[in-house]
Amino acid sequence: MFASFPVNKDNVKKAEVNVETTTVKVESPTIDPTVTDGVANEDALTPIAAAGYDKWVAVAFWFFLGWPFAAHRWYAKKPVWANILYIITLGGLGIWSIIDLINILTDNF
Template sequence: MLNSVFLFNNSSVSRATSLARRFRRSTNQGEKMSMVFCRGCGKEIHETAVTCPNCGAPQGTPKEASNSDKRILPAALLCFFLGVFGIHRFYVGKIGTGILQLLTFGGLGIWALIDFIMIVVGSFTDKDGNTINLWT
């Protein structure tokens, strides 16, 4: 166990050393390494970094706000009270799966329960694939 930790630390150090050498080599050869500022902590990081090495904040482009005109509260209430009939799916425009839920009684309640959880946590989508993320 101790040897594996030691090997891991050595490999991390060697990886960091090779990156530092590559950075020095590229800056010595006149190549520019583009740097940006972290969205979380504001430290300067490389533009290709997926997460900040200092704070761990993701650096990707932020998701666009959903332009769905549907809301979580009505969908959640419909799913809670009439979920076994798939009424919440008709509300968001998913007519085909709404009919399937109507015929199977919400997948015997399991499908309706899963939909209710997805609606409450904000990962349920409308017919166009837009996330329904506004409560009212």
């Protein structure tokens, strides 16, 4: 995809060609030492992806953005349909919201 403003497509094509990879050689008596495994830098875990779920972040989302946006549910990767239903019903008229908070605090969310 390209941005909505004019982009020089020649520069974009040049950037796509310059992908760096890292080669890892493994030497072991049970593994063939001539085998190499190429891993692209994009495949490495980022600190954000490795961090995962933190219940106190979810509580902060529940407190500040829970009622209008269901931010704590999006953060916990709940199904999209359930998040939209939560927003439409205003957190199940407050009942689902309280249940969500209890489940977050007891690590059952």
